[in-house]
Every structure is written in structure tokens, then in C-alpha cells.
Amino acid sequence: MNKAMDIYLIDGTYELFRHFYAVPSATDREGRQIGALRGVVASVVGMLEEGVTHLGVATDHVIESFRNDLYSGYKTGEGIDPALRSQFGPLEDALRHLGVIVWPMVEYEADDALASAATKGEIDPAVRQVFICTPDKDLAQSVSGTRVVQLDRRTGAIRDEAGVRERFGVPPRSIPDFLALVGDSADGFPGLAGWGAKSAATVLARYLHLEGIPKDPSAWDVRVRGAARLARTLRERWDDAILFRDLATLRIDVPVFGSVEELRWRGPRREFGNFCRSAGAVDLRRRAVSIAGRAE
Secondary structure: OOOEEEEEEEHHHHHHHHHHOOOOOOOOOOEEEEEEHHHHHHHHHHHHHHOEEEEEEEEOOOOOOOOHHHHHOOOOOOOHHHHHOOHHHHHHHHHHHOOEEEEOOOOOOOHHHHHHHHHHHHHOOOOEEEEEEOHHHHHHHHEEEOEEEEEEOOOOEOOOHHHHHHOOOOOHHHHHHHHHHHHHOOOOOOOOOOOOOOHHHHHHHHHHHHHHOOHHHOOOOOOOOOOHHHHHHHHHOOHHHHHHHHHHHOOOOOOOOHHHHEEEOOOOOOHHHHHHHHHHHOHHHHHHHHHHHHOO
16 A cells, blocks of 8 residues: 655745845856756755655746736736846756656646645545645645645745634635735735725635625624725725636646656656756756665
8 A cells, every 4th residue: 555645846936036036146057047946956856855755846937827818917027037037947947857747837827736736636545745835825725724734945834724824814715815805916916905914804704705795894793993994995896806816816727747646756867967067066966866766
């Protein structure tokens, strides 16, 4: 009987941004920027050394997605440092050479791939726990009990369903509604005027979803300052609220894998040695080969 497994789902775009601003810039033999991507690859090798056996990485192959067609103000790739942007594609290649499954998103976003993979992992009886490796608040909606959790690899903090409630004041299934009201500056939509985190959490903790909020504030079974004003704003901007919730709702039908066994790491490919030599990181290949040897 197969041993229950943990799967780790990594936000490659987040990791690339994080390393770009945390490690010194570096170039490979051809003068291409590789500091951030080398840092991400090294961190994934570190995860394998720590015993991770099943993992997948989602990336934003392009920043724009179907959400840009829904809302003109949605985030774009404008303003991204060219030295960072140039490492998007090479990161995907390097991870594939390492032997890691990669989901490069074009129509969808990396978060959608992570949410889809988490959903598939949760229903698989062979999976003990799913770790979504990003602190991104969007992915809080994919948390489920203690079975699907968020892992902030920078701090080591784990956020389960109780942690989501503690952080946002609402359960995971209400996160899209919460973001619709308060907005998400990182994704480029503003929310509704007057609705702050406290008021949104108080109301949604009771009513869960936008449709459940009584139109008449006198019927609200919660105490919220400025309830009449908030209710009026919600009525007047109802269509915007529904749109913003749609933007914040992660899709869970992105094709990611058929079986979780596809996520099992089986060692680096031959091309990984070429990457390591070009990147001045030959030790990464030695470490990866050593890990693969121990797993056999």
C-alpha cells in the first residue's frame, strides 16, 4: 500500500519576485540575468533535500489573463523591471530541467493553477496534506480545514482554516466576497468606497456572501458603524461588487495533472547540468543528483 503523501504547490511568479528583490543580481555566461531564477531553483532543491517528494510550480508565463478582458483596470505587466521580466521563461525551463512539473499560465493566472491543483489534491485519498506555498491572500480561499493549508516559505508560517478566520475574520469560502468589498490593490481593483476590512469581515462573518447581506441595514444582525451608508453603496454598486468578486474568485478547472503521481520528483534531467554550468551553480546539480540517488 502506498504511503500517504504531502504535495507542495509553489507560486513560481511570487518566488521569482521575492528572490529578485532579495538576492544580488547575477548573469550567466551569455550575460543574461539569472540571479533571481537561480535563487528560486536553489530554494526548490532545498525543499527536495528536506524530503519533499511531490511538488508542482505554477507560473505566470504572461502577466495578463482573461481577467483583463473582464476589467480594464486589472493588473498588467507594465512597470515590471526588464531584468526581472527576462527571467520568467528561463525559470520555467530551469525547473523543467530539474525535473519539476511546471504549469505556465497564459489564459489563466498562476493562482488559478494552484487553486486547481489544491482542489485535485484535496479529493485524492492518497494525499495526506496539501501545502500551497504562497502567502497571497487570494489563495486563502483554497484553504480547507487542516488538509489544505498555506505555507509562507519565507517565514515558515502555516495558515489553516482557523488561521484564515483569524487573519481575515471570514472563512475561506468568503474570501472572494471579502476582496470584492475591500478591493485588492495588487490585482488592480478598488473594492467599494467605505467598506474596510473590519466592516466587511463583520458583515460577511454573519452572511458569508454578498447575496446574503440584507439590503435593509436595519435587518443586519451585526453592529457596523455607518451601516446605512455601506448598504447604500452596496446597492448602488452591486454590479461592480459582483464583478470584483468574479475577479477575485480563483478558477479550479485549469488542467494541471491527471494523477498526483505526476507530481513525484524523479531526479534532474541531463539538461539541468547545462543550466547549472551556465549559471555558475554546478553545486546545484551535485545536490540534485545526490537527492535522487537517496530516493532510489
